[in-house]
Amino acid sequence: MSAPVYHRILLKLSGEALMGPDSFGYHAETLDGIVRQIDEVAGLGVQIGVVVGGGNLFRGATGALAGMDRATADAMGMLATVMNALALKDALMMAGIPAQVMTAVSIAHVGESFERDAAVRHLEAGRVVILGGGTGNPFFTTDTAAALRAAEIGADLMLKATKVDGVYTADPKKDPAAARYERLSFDEAIAKGLGVLDTAAFALCRDQKMPLQVFSIFKPGALMRVVTGEAEGTRVTL
Numbered sequence: 001m002s003a004p005v006y007h008r009i010l011l012k013l014s015g016e017a018l019m020g021p022d023s024f025g026y027h028a029e030t031l032d033g034i035v036r037q038i039d040e041v042a043g044l045g046v047q048i049g050v051v052v053g054g055g056n057l058f059r060g061a062t063g064a065l066a067g068m069d070r071a072t073a074d075a076m077g078m079l080a081t082v083m084n085a086l087a088l089k090d091a092l093m094m095a096g097i098p099a100q101v102m103t104a105v106s107i108a109h110v111g112e113s114f115e116r117d118a119a120v121r122h123l124e125a126g127r128v129v130i131l132g133g134g135t136g137n138p139f140f141t142t143d144t145a146a147a148l149r150a151a152e153i154g155a156d157l158m159l160k161a162t163k164v165d166g167v168y169t170a171d172p173k174k175d176p177a178a179a180r181y182e183r184l185s186f187d188e189a190i191a192k193g194l195g196v197l198d199t200a201a202f203a204l205c206r207d208q209k210m211p212l213q214v215f216s217i218f219k220p221g222a223l224m225r226v227v228t229g230e231a232e233g234t235r236v237t238l
Contacts, residue, residue, distance in 0.1 A: 002228035008047040008123060009227065010150035010158045011038075012143065015056035015084055017161055017217050025056060026087055030218075034161075035091045037223040038128060042097060046227055047123040049153055051131045051146040052088060054080030060138070074138035078105055081142060085111065085132030092128055099128040104136030104145070116152045123153065143201035151208040158210050159226060160197060161217035166234035167196050184236045186212075205236070212236040 013034070020030030042048055057080035063073030085101045092099040100122045101111030112118060114131060122129045134145040143160070150158040167189070170178040186206035190199055196214055197205075205212050215222050215233030225232040 002230075004041070004044045004046045004227045005229040006046060006156040006227055008049070008153065008155050009041075010049045010051065010146060010153065010155040011223070012051050012146035012158065012160045013053065013088075013217065014142075014162070015053040015059075015080065016163070018052070018084060018087065019056040031087070031091050033220070034088075034217060035095050035097070037217065037221070038092065039095060039097055040221070040224045041227050042126075042128060044227065047126075049119070049123065049129045049131060049149060049155065050085075050088065051142055051149055052081050052084040053142040054078070054084055056080075057083060071138040074134075074140075075105075078132075078134045078136070081134055082107060082110060082132035085130040088130050092130075097128060098126055099130060101130050101132060104131070104133030114149075119149075119153055129153075141198050141201065143197045144204065147197075147201040147204040147208070147210065150210055151204065155210070157226075158205060158212050159223070160212060160214045161223075162196065162214060163216060163218060165216040165219060165222075165232075167194055167214050167236070181234045182231070184234060185238060186236055189236055202236075206238065209238060 018026050020027030054077045058076050060074035060077030064070040082103050089099045089101050102114040103111045104114050106113050119129050131149050134142050166180045168178040168180050172178040186202050190202050213226050213233055222232050
């Protein structure tokens, strides 16, 4: 087995990734597959932080489009991410993987309030740290929360786990001629309007010189290949 080339990573999981082929909630087999990939990488001694989205349960922007106040809708979306953090923690613990939930919104008896030094201590103790609650503020996506947390915990790499194996020139499900980028700069990604990450998250990664890898979490062993430096997905750097 190859040695890891990263000491600490931040993995961004969308809520949609947890529901697999279903239209809502959680798909047990998909969740088990994600846990197996995390377990493989943790077994190499890599420290892992995870930011989870909430789109499988509730999406703030969708609620706002339906007429709800955006700040209220985003608060509901933040709570959905905490629910997903708890679900992922439970799946990890059931597999024998130590894990800790930390949240950007204070919810007693559910998870620790996020505090950078405490998060680093958990990582150094070998726990997977699952970060829920987004940034704790409305109008920011969980992509931006992931970029922020990656910078705060001193991650060597941010990984965006998606349903496709990288960043494409167009939606590969709609355009058979779409081509996958192997490498991109942050400025190129922003200028081309590539929607795999929002502009604020791209800009934060760029400003913090945080490399980004976009890959498919549904490919067995993909996370391991990224962490051991093999070609997988799309690399976004300065």
